[in-house]
Amino acid sequence: MTETTPTILADLAHEIRSKNAGPFWVTMELFMRDADGYRIAADESFLNERTVARLYDVDEEGIQIFRIPSLNVVKISFPRPVSQASLFDRDIHSGQHHVPLAVLPVPDN
Amino acid sequence: MDKEPVDFVTVMAPTGMLGAGFPEATIERGLRLGADVISVDGGSTDSGPYYLGASQPKTTRAAVARDLRMLLKAAARADIPLIVGSCGTSGTDNGVDWVAGIVADVQAEEGLNLRVARIYSEQDSADLKECLDAGRIHALPPAEELRPETLESCTHIVGVMGHEPIVAAIEAGAQVVLAGRATDTAIAAAVPLMKGMPAGPSWHAAKIIECGGQCTTDPRAGGVLATIDANGFSIEPLATTAACTPNLVAAHMLYETANPFRMREPDGTLDVGDATYTAVDETTVRVEGSRFHVADQHTIKLEGARITGYETMSFTGIRDPHILSAIDDWAALLRTMIKQRVEQTIGLTDDQYAFDVRLYGYNAVLGDLDPAKGAPREVGVMLLVNAPDQATATAVAKIANPLMLHLPTPDMNYLPSLAFATSPAETERGPAYEFVLHHVVDSRTPTDMFRIEFEEATRRD
Numbered sequence: 001m002t003e004t005t006p007t008i009l010a011d012l013a014h015e016i017r018s019k020n021a022g023p024f025w026v027t028m029e030l031f032m033r034d035a036d037g038y039r040i041a042a043d044e045s046f047l048n049e050r051t052v053a054r055l056y057d058v059d060e061e062g063i064q065i066f067r068i069p070s071l072n073v074v075k076i077s078f079p080r081p082v083s084q085a086s087l088f089d090r091d092i093h094s095g096q097h098h099v100p101l102a103v104l105p106v107p108d109n
Numbered sequence: 110m111d112k113e114p115v116d117f118v119t120v121m122a123p124t125g126m127l128g129a130g131f132p133e134a135t136i137e138r139g140l141r142l143g144a145d146v147i148s149v150d151g152g153s154t155d156s157g158p159y160y161l162g163a164s165q166p167k168t169t170r171a172a173v174a175r176d177l178r179m180l181l182k183a184a185a186r187a188d189i190p191l192i193v194g195s196c197g198t199s200g201t202d203n204g205v206d207w208v209a210g211i212v213a214d215v216q217a218e219e220g221l222n223l224r225v226a227r228i229y230s231e232q233d234s235a236d237l238k239e240c241l242d243a244g245r246i247h248a249l250p251p252a253e254e255l256r257p258e259t260l261e262s263c264t265h266i267v268g269v270m271g272h273e274p275i276v277a278a279i280e281a282g283a284q285v286v287l288a289g290r291a292t293d294t295a296i297a298a299a300v301p302l303m304k305g306m307p308a309g310p311s312w313h314a315a316k317i318i319e320c321g322g323q324c325t326t327d328p329r330a331g332g333v334l335a336t337i338d339a340n341g342f343s344i345e346p347l348a349t350t351a352a353c354t355p356n357l358v359a360a361h362m363l364y365e366t367a368n369p370f371r372m373r374e375p376d377g378t379l380d381v382g383d384a385t386y387t388a389v390d391e392t393t394v395r396v397e398g399s400r401f402h403v404a405d406q407h408t409i410k411l412e413g414a415r416i417t418g419y420e421t422m423s424f425t426g427i428r429d430p431h432i433l434s435a436i437d438d439w440a441a442l443l444r445t446m447i448k449q450r451v452e453q454t455i456g457l458t459d460d461q462y463a464f465d466v467r468l469y470g471y472n473a474v475l476g477d478l479d480p481a482k483g484a485p486r487e488v489g490v491m492l493l494v495n496a497p498d499q500a501t502a503t504a505v506a507k508i509a510n511p512l513m514l515h516l517p518t519p520d521m522n523y524l525p526s527l528a529f530a531t532s533p534a535e536t537e538r539g540p541a542y543e544f545v546l547h548h549v550v551d552s553r554t555p556t557d558m559f560r561i562e563f564e565e566a567t568r569r570d
Contacts, residue, residue: 024249024547
């Protein structure tokens with residue numbers, strides 16, 4: 001990574017993943033490396049319902065965010081925007097949908 | 110089963126999915142550690158509605174037979190029950206019979222004679238319409254209120270059972286329980302609950318072991334063993350090379366759950382908000398503080414799938430740097446041209462069929478959500494067509510074929526030839542399905558929507 005590239009959430013995480021939670025929900029988890037990384041990911045002024053709605057083009061009202069300090073985890077769930085395995089579903093298990101979240105630039109202190 | 114009270118119950122989960130495999134040594138170790146029951150999941154909705162809609166298993170018969178052979182022999186030797194949930198991937202009656210046929214063959218080949226119960230979970234749409242009329246069916250978010258015609262449109266509907274039908278089968282003498290659609294947890298929670306273990310630890314342990322070794326440091330090495338007692342449960346891997354850690358066990362509550370703290374089962378809600386996870390030694394984790402709130406109304410969740418149309422797929426590749434530098438323009442032109450040509454040749458308008466053009470290598474996976482920009486080196490163009498019948502879907506794909514072979518970008522004054530991957534280019538995918546039910550039925554009893562049938566093991570013809 002060059003010095004000009006902003007830090008992204010993935011740089012501060014051990015793993016960022018996404019998956020179906022049943023046929024009608026998508027869920028994502030950010031496993032942050034340490035408490036410092038968790039503090040950034042869990043910061044409601046940075047990563048909130050509005051941020052997620054913008055990244056995934058979904059309604060803010062349906063988004064649930066769980067912040068779990070004991071595990072340094074932030075978990076995000078929302079209703080699946082495209083019906084599973086329908087003509088316009090390109091990710092049957094929602095397994096690759098974590099990427100926009102993972103490459104989200106972290107704000108400067 | 111003996112009726113004497115017990116201090117603890119030990120559940121072996123050899124793998125997250127019947128047919129996914131496990132080392133034989135891990136089963137031996139589980140028996141040595143004193144497993145009271147073997148539970149293994151045989152299905153899921155995870156891979157989409159096809160398996161329910163078409164009532165077809167996702168796993169191949171040889172893989173299921175391989176796993177069942179080892180598990181049946183282990184269950185027979187240790188004289189403990191073997192419970193398989195969501196048989197045949199979707200838990201349709203046909204899926205239960207498919208697994209039962211494999212079990213019968215293995216029993217005959219191995220000289221076993223375990224008593225097998227089949228629990229059928231498929232539901233009749235007419236019965237469900239009566240439930241709907243009686244106000245006993247409710248939508249789960251984000252679903253909307255159920256309409257009777259939705260029930261009629263399903264090719265298959267299953268009810269997702271809790272532990273109760275499984276307990277009933279074992280109490281009636283089953284040594285092998287082949288359950289239709291069941292919650293992932295019910296198959297592991299059944300015996301602990303039957304033997305009087307508290308619901309909080311029983312359901313929590315069941316959730317943690319549902320994916321086999323996923324809560325260990327080496328998920329590929331095999332499954333896990335959970336021991337449930339009056340105050341909590343302990344969990345350890347079946348493979349000596351793997352370990353459970355407090356973080357891995359706690360994190361598994363997050364896996365494939367919308368809410369990581371509360372999980373609804375037919376007879377209530379598991380609540381792990383106050384659970385504690387402690388390392389007992391280097392491989393074993395102790396969990397306490399799990400609670401279970403019994404619901405006022407027992408409910409059975411429904412799953413149903415219906416045909417949305419028939420699909421035909423076609424795939425070409427682009428390596429030409431000029432086209433790739435204008436790939437969005439090219440794809441937009443392809444979409445426009447397909448619509449025009451389809452209307453000109455077979456007179457179909459937009460609402461009579463549908464298609465998707467996916468640019469693999471560029472933005473096929475995330476589409477407009479993709480944060481990355483820039484031209485790729487090569488792109489695979491997938492055309493996926495959906496139409497009310499297979500012939501129409503294929504006709505649309507064939508009309509698109511010359512375009513997918515020769516379509517230039519708007520600024521090119523010659524026709525390129527693109528790289529088809531197969532000939533013929535069109536692959537018929539058959540019926541496509543969608544899940545349409547996300548609803549629960551208020552149960553009259555925990556078992557009355559399920560039918561239990563017993564059979565003595567005999568060789569099939």
